[in-house]
Amino acid sequence: MLSFKKYCLGRCNSLSEKALLTEINTILRELGINYYYMVNDSTPITYPYVVGEYHEIGYSYEDNATIGEMLLNAWTRGTESDLIDIKDLVKNSFKNYQTVVSEDNKKTAIAINYIGKSARYTGEEDLKRIEIRLETKYWESD
Secondary structure (H helix, E strand, O other): OOOHHHHHOOOOOOHHHHHHHHHHHHHHHHOOOOEEEOOOOOOOOOOOEEEEEEEEEEEEOOOOEEEEEEEEEEEEOOOHHHHHHHHHHHHHHOOOEEEEEEEOOEEEEEEEEEEEEEEEOOOOOOOEEEEEEEEEEEEEOO
């Protein structure tokens, strides 16, 4: 399995972005979700699983927040109920989620909020997918 830290090394823009992605990774794993960042490289593939992608959307000069969106694509060859269970876990865990993390004498404030989910067509009758969207914000200390 491609580890999150190994994938993020050299690809994540800042310590605060790494802190945000690490926080999401940790929470999803603690929930028992079979989670991968950017690609599921497991062999064999175990369903259901979730693949996350982070998109930085903008920066707020008013409050110095970096604003982003985390897209979680949940896949199964089982029932859509499997995906709804994952969505419910994510939704309940990221309702107005806030934390502060410290690394290398720098603090990062993180806020994550559930936005919603959409069913996505896969082109395969037995393969089901939903996209779960999370709004993210983080603030870096100097």
